[in-house]
Amino acid sequence: MTSPPIQWYPGHIAKAERQLAEQLKKVDVVLEVRDARIPLATQHPQVSQWIGNKGRVLVLNRVDMIPPAVHQAWIHWFREQGEEPYFTNSNQGQGVPAVAKAVQAIGEQINQRRRDRGMLPRPVRAVVIGFPNVGKSALINRLLNRRVVESARRPGVTRQLRWVRISDQIELLDAPGVLPSKLTDQTAALKLAICDDIGEAAYDTQRVAAAFVDLLKQVAPRLTGVEVLATLDQRYGLDPTDLTGESYIAVLAEQKYRGDSERTARQILNDFRKGILGAIALELPPS
16 A cells, blocks of 8 residues: 655654744753653654753553563663663653652752752752653653643644743753654564654655554564454454455455444554553564
């Protein structure tokens, strides 16, 4: 199936980069939020370059949407890379206190350095960045214990920069930073589209749903104890084992949705995004 490559509002990129650069100038600590279902696809290749030598806390949100064994495998993998990942379910608040503690620990180090240079300590300034829809606003609201940030479904909803005091030691920028991206990696772009972490992008729903089915077949053999393909069979009455993703959508459309492939594709993607198909990871740690 050929359709144009997935792009996420390229017209806004320059503006988004300027906004992000402005935000990053003013902060000491960056909380980088990724989607636990696709931790690598939601890593922006330029993050380390943008952050420079600032403190960074890596947050993997939606831990409730991946199997516990995959969660453990990712913890192990990130630690091997020298990183400490913090897994959260921002909607429920799970894991958020540990994130606040990590920010505070970085803040204490920064203030110790200030004292060593004869300067007064001050509240540490933090910002939350990540792709659209990965749960940045929910995390900010949890950290602040109140609903301050609009959880907008469309990307680029950034208002005036406003600092909100979390504690005596931490101030948080209440506007999440959106990572600009030209999405040169189309494999990652498809995963972002499947997980709806891409904002209102122009993408082909049927192509994305077909890619989702194909991807499930790739990860299924490595997901021990999770019968992903059986889940599709139970939910839709059609076993994907011998079909390509594209054929699966077409056959299912004929069987259940009066030949409407678009409706079929939307149904499958929505079921996945709402967790109706169960806890499914679309990426596993590189072996």
